[in-house]
Amino acid sequence: MKGSDERLFFEHDLATPFNNLEGAKYLLERLAQDQGGDAAEALEIIGRSSRTLQKMLYWYWEIRKVEESYEPSPPWSARRLHEAACKEIAGNSLPLQEPASRGPIEAVTLSAPENDLVVALIGAGLSFQAASGMEAAWEICAVGGVIRVSFKVEGAASELDPASFFRKAYHPRKEEIRGRFDAGLPYLTAILSKSGGGRELAWSGNETRLEIWLG
Amino acid sequence: MDATWGILIVDDDQDALKICAKYLEDKKYRIVTARDGNEALSLFEEDLFHAVITDMVMPGLDGMGLIREIKKRNQRAAVIMMTAFASINTAVEAMKAGAADYISKPVNPDELRVKVAKALQQYSMDEEFQLLKLKAVSQGTEEIIGESAALRKTLNLITLVAPRDVPVVLAGESGTGKDLAAKAIHKASSRARGPFVAINCAAVPETLLESELFGYAKGAFTGAYGAKKGLFEEATGGTLLLDEIVDAPPSIQGKLLRVLQDGEIRRLGSTKSTPVDVRVLAATNRDLRQAIASGQFREDLFYRLSVVTIPFPPLRERKEDILLLADHFIKKHGPSINPLVRGIMPEASEKLTGHSWPGNVRELENCMKQALVVAMGSVVAAEDIRLASVPSGQAMTESSGDLTALGRAEADFYRDYFERVMRRAGGNVTVAAAIAGISRKNVYEHLRRTGLDPAGFRRGE
Numbered sequence: 246m247k248g249s250d251e252r253l254f255f256e257h258d259l260a261t262p263f264n265n266l267e268g269a270k271y272l273l274e275r276l277a278q279d280q281g282g283d284a285a286e287a288l289e290i291i292g293r294s295s296r297t298l299q300k301m302l303y304w305y306w307e308i309r310k311v312e313e314s315y316e317p318s319p320p321w322s323a324r325r326l327h328e329a330a331c332k333e334i335a336g337n338s339l340p341l342q343e344p345a346s347r348g349p350i351e352a353v354t355l356s357a358p359e360n361d362l363v364v365a366l367i368g369a370g371l372s373f374q375a376a377s378g379m380e381a382a383w384e385i386c387a388v389g390g391v392i393r394v395s396f397k398v399e400g401a402a403s404e405l406d407p408a409s410f411f412r413k414a415y416h417p418r419k420e421e422i423r424g425r426f427d428a429g430l431p432y433l434t435a436i437l438s439k440s441g442g443g444r445e446l447a448w449s450g451n452e453t454r455l456e457i458w459l460g
Numbered sequence: 461m462d463a464t465w466g467i468l469i470v471d472d473d474q475d476a477l478k479i480c481a482k483y484l485e486d487k488k489y490r491i492v493t494a495r496d497g498n499e500a501l502s503l504f505e506e507d508l509f510h511a512v513i514t515d516m517v518m519p520g521l522d523g524m525g526l527i528r529e530i531k532k533r534n535q536r537a538a539v540i541m542m543t544a545f546a547s548i549n550t551a552v553e554a555m556k557a558g559a560a561d562y563i564s565k566p567v568n569p570d571e572l573r574v575k576v577a578k579a580l581q582q583y584s585m586d587e588e589f590q591l592l593k594l595k596a597v598s599q600g601t602e603e604i605i606g607e608s609a610a611l612r613k614t615l616n617l618i619t620l621v622a623p624r625d626v627p628v629v630l631a632g633e634s635g636t637g638k639d640l641a642a643k644a645i646h647k648a649s650s651r652a653r654g655p656f657v658a659i660n661c662a663a664v665p666e667t668l669l670e671s672e673l674f675g676y677a678k679g680a681f682t683g684a685y686g687a688k689k690g691l692f693e694e695a696t697g698g699t700l701l702l703d704e705i706v707d708a709p710p711s712i713q714g715k716l717l718r719v720l721q722d723g724e725i726r727r728l729g730s731t732k733s734t735p736v737d738v739r740v741l742a743a744t745n746r747d748l749r750q751a752i753a754s755g756q757f758r759e760d761l762f763y764r765l766s767v768v769t770i771p772f773p774p775l776r777e778r779k780e781d782i783l784l785l786a787d788h789f790i791k792k793h794g795p796s797i798n799p800l801v802r803g804i805m806p807e808a809s810e811k812l813t814g815h816s817w818p819g820n821v822r823e824l825e826n827c828m829k830q831a832l833v834v835a836m837g838s839v840v841a842a843e844d845i846r847l848a849s850v851p852s853g854q855a856m857t858e859s860s861g862d863l864t865a866l867g868r869a870e871a872d873f874y875r876d877y878f879e880r881v882m883r884r885a886g887g888n889v890t891v892a893a894a895i896a897g898i899s900r901k902n903v904y905e906h907l908r909r910t911g912l913d914p915a916g917f918r919r920g921e
Contacts, residue, residue, distance in 0.1 A: 256544050257516070257544040257565075258517075258544075259544070260543075260544030260564075260565035260566060261473050261476055261544070261565065263565070264476055264479070264544075264565040264566035264567055265473070265479060266566075267479075267566045267567070268475070268476070268478075268479025268482065268483075268567075269479075271479070271482065271483070272479075272482065286478070290475045290478075290479070293475060294475065413519060
């Protein structure tokens with residue numbers, strides 16, 4: 246996903262609530278002119294559109310913050326990543342499995358801000374899960390001095406072309422994103438571009454994975 | 461009033477869908493909405509939509525993919541891309557994929573209405589153009605006349621099917637124009653420069669039909685002093701119309717199936733196969749499925765032939781075309797039969813439209829020819845129209861119907877004609893002979909045959 250594509254998606258989704266607000270105005274104008282407008286309908290549209298705008302601006306704000314004022318934190322053990330992820334999932338009752346850990350993850354240190362990274366990983370996992378429509382298995386392991394985070398589902402991507410699947414994972418439907426995890430995979434991408442690391446959507450046989458390298 | 465235009469709106473945002481539908485509220489439009497490309501495609505396949513307004517970014521099948529899929533299914537459907545991607549690149553890509561227009565979000569309702577109206581106008585013009593094209597290619601054979609919805613549907617199908625090199629079944633009662641359509645299909649196809657060959661399978665005995673279709677080798681039978689090409693070979697590079705296909709005997713049906721499967725024929729008495737490149741059209745005035753059920757027609761041949769079946773509506777189901785056709789036949793036959801006639805009296809029109817026309821267009825053409833013969837003034841009057849007395853709605857077959865009508869028509873015509881001539885002449889045989897342009901002796905002969913008494917006309921009976 247190129248940065249320009251990401252901006253286009255943002256522009257598209259931003260245009261929809263503005264479009265709907267214009268539509269609500271049209272309904273109210275028709276009502277005022279006694280041409281059969283619908284006030285209740287218009288008010289509902291205004292409410293939904295303003296909530297969508299709120300979410301989108303949060304998304305945009307968070308990513309811009311990372312892009313413009315990212316500050317690395319002092320090195321910290323990746324063991325805390327596992328613990329913090331489990332705590333967030335349980336504390337927010339998120340529909341995501343707790344990560345399994347494998348290998349000496351505590352031996353690897355990370356420099357991305359802990360809280361931001363945890364939120365970004367969980368957001369990415371939720372996006373990936375929403376795109377596949379299946380519950381993802383989450384694993385954090387240490388491989389050759391780096392941390393590999395993987396979300397895995399069975400078979401989901403085989404029916405979709407890679408570009409379409411990735412776009413769905415990158416750009417989840419509005420009703421499937423939640424609170425501060427709304428920024429999802431684009432937010433993780435922004436953090437990785439500053440702190441080092443990478444992410445990739447991969448599949449083999451009957452398995453689809455979102456692979457992330459940290460450190 | 462039924463909505464004229466079907467419009468499908470596609471957007472994954474429920475509010476955007478509702479608003480777009482509100483913007484387009486109009487009696488002329490029948491609006492249907494879909495939440496994504498796949499749902500839109502299912503709806504598009506089930507119903508007739510003239511225009512599709514689609515968002516671009518949607519889960520599953522996106523807007524660009526949807527345009528491509530819709531264009532595969534109906535080239536004429538107008539697609540308007542509705543998106544926030546107000547970039548030239550996206551617009552160009554959408555247009556390349558077949559979009560008719562492009563509108564940016566937030567949508568301006570006036571702009572949307574104008575673009576939709578423009579796209580539908582284009583749709584309408586495309587449809588007219590296709591019909592004109594078909595009419596143009598059918599010129600030189602004969603025009604297919606009519607503006608009824610039923611005929612337009614048939615003409616649309618012919619236009620769609622003509623350029624595609626597939627077998628076609630033309631199904632309809634006798635006299636509905638299947639032969640004209642076959643010629644039009646040939647002329648509008650890539651085979652137009654090749655030959656058009658037709659054979660009536662019911663009119664040729666079984667023994668002859670095989671050699672007619674497939675030819676024969678020298679010495680194949682007594683009297684086969686030389687080899688002869690069959691119609692399949694004659695039609696190579698062109699089109700072969702197999703008329704009354706149901707009447708082809710079972711042995712011939714089997715051979716036809718092999719030709720369609722293998723693309724080659726074997727002449728009677730020959731062991732060598734010859735490749736043939738022929739488009740086969742089959743016409744029938746009977747229900748092929750019923751013929752299959754009764755064992756008269758091979759099911760496997762039916763499936764080979766009926767890649768597309770074009771139904772031809774009987775004239776009684778397109779009454780609005782009757783007067784157009786009648787007028788056409790006056791123009792066509794008037795100059796040679798009765799150049800004075802220019803039109804039809806209202807009472808005559810009523811008589812024409814009230815008839816069930818079991819012999820369809822052919823019967824109407826014969827009727828108008830007769831009317832032209834007997835018409836005395838510049839218009840065809842009700843009494844000039846002689847109709848076969850077949851119960852309304854009852855179709856007759858070509859063989860029995862036309863022969864009965866013609867046999868009766870001859871006697872009816874003379875009686876009617878000389879009755880009118882004698883009335884006009886006031887019973888004076890000399891005047892009647894002058895009107896009819898024949899000798900007095902001939903007038904007397906006709907009066908004798910028709911049982912008319914000149915004295916009765918002098919008395920004003």
